[in-house]
Amino acid sequence: MAQKTQSAERELTMSRAMVEAIATEMRESEEVFVMGEDIADYGGIFDSTQGLLDEFGHERIMDVPIAETGFIGAGVGAAQSGMRPIVELMFADFFGVCMDQIYNNMAKNTYMSGGAFSVPMVLMTAVGGTYNDAAQHSQTLYGTFAHLPGMKVVVPSTAYDAKGLMHNAIRDDDPVVFMFHKRLMGIGWMPAPDGPKTGVPEDPYTIPFGEASVQREGSDVTVVTLGLHVHRALDAAETLADDGIDAEVIDLRTLKPLDTDTVLESVRKTGRLVVVDEDYRSYGVTGEIVATVAEDALADLEAVERLALPDVPIPYSRPLEDEVIPGVEDIADAVRMVQG
């Protein structure tokens, strides 16, 4: 991957890369602050704010009561007042108690005010399973957040991308939902795969929204995915290469805006598409990508396979969770199927 070679001098975990971007933006502007549960003294349950309290203090790294409607709505208000809040919803699963503030204020106020207000807010949230925490703490919910207009939705899969996308998110004048997968963060108690820890330049840089990343070039089949499953797809591609199948792996990186051009270009080349998502299958990312390709590149499309969570709440027990979350072998099998 090109980005790794650009910055091989220093490797960071994804959480360190995110924190570095936040710290840089906070030094640049007094308007940037962070608000959420256990983000100060604890440093974020998933290390998303680790170390920030020491430099910035409780005034700017604000622990708040467990009352998401209140503090996420307050983030919207602060953003409309011209500040640049970064607000954490500890688990994406918890959106239910505060979705009105997210969907009806954060996402819509710019539109409803005819552009009179902007809401330059980042809503960070942890997603994903693979550690047996059951149905209320393991969902990915990309589709839920990307479904309603008005928010930009970002899903990094590497430290390099996390830093660049976070800089962009904080500088963006619109609300951005920044969905990080717990398994990618590089937390001590939840080992990450090798992939997300990458070289990261010390200087600030941005990665524009709406530009997917071709993580592996290939000629036989296009695998479109995001988050943790980028790394699983890359592992599957290595297995498939041994069988003589050359898979191209595309990391979407942002869901809103969605880089359909990169996907279409790849499908026009390979003619075969596999979409992999850790969110539910129905009405989700896989359906969206397949529909987009069907609309714009139907003639080039020879075979399609979708791999996502079947429409079941995420079960607790290890064999059950393993069954429903797509694994490396599942992805390899799906690719073999479209190969025919």
Next chain:
Amino acid sequence: MYDDMVTARYYEERLQEEYLEGKQPAFDISAGPIPGELHLAAGHEASGAGVCRHLRDVDTVTAPHRPHHVAIAKGVDLKRMTAEIFGRQTGLGKGKGGHMHLFDPDVNFACSGIIAQGCPPAVGAALASKKRNQDSVAVAFLGEGAIDQGGFFESLNLASVQELPVVFVVEDNDWAISMPKSRVTDVEDGSRRADGFDLPGVRVDHDDAVAVYEAAGEAIGRARDGNGPTLIEVQVHRRMGHFMGDAQAYRPDEDKERATERDSIERIEADLREQGVEDHEIESIREKAHDRVNEAIEWAKDQPEPDPEEAYEDVFTNSPSGVEEIEPMLEATGGDE
């Protein structure tokens, strides 16, 4: 009451051992015989035992993410609960729920892993009881970190205006994960929040199971007699981290020490001795509790893991027409090599 408390304490000590077994030397949350998060309630026993002693099987209890002591006091099947925590097929939820999501309809016990979200369902159970002219009551347990949630306030209001037979039990251990109570609220006595809804609020200090028992008796009696809801706040102590693996770097050592000094179990033992209960009787209760716990854990560990195909079952009670049974995706397309 004492037997519920020692059962809960020993149960959690044993769970802790089992949990850590596969997670050392390096702590990996997804390794070992008990996967996922584990929130232990050591130091909370007084509230579960003191309240549930007044309840019958038909009465409803909703518990939060730290549920074991409440479940034990409510009479949840200990073996099946343990099997659930180990993710086994014969667990309460067939391995689908895990330790934060324990459901036992035989004793009307339910859990939620989301803060304060057990309050509205408890109000609903109380509403059902009132509509059916029954005298069953509902009790919602929650932590003091949850009492800033809108769902809690809305539940108090609805319960009050409808005069529903529900009791809200706030377990105040002073810590919401890493946040001390003093930094999230200026209202030190959480039971005062009842004032805003014109319902009685009572606070019980010092992990005192007997005082909890008395306060709960009054509140539950009031609810059963059709006189509406009560809010009880119980001072407990969190002897452990928020979850297993929590290093508690945010927590001053003095506070950790204070939490272990104030022990509800030692306190009730002192009370028992004062009342003339002899040491051998106390020891006998302890032994019985230990045997029961060991038996449940051994039984649970012998239970089979669920078959992966079971992941697709129980999404609906009755699959609606037009909704096909979910099938494993790759099997449906024949990709299994």
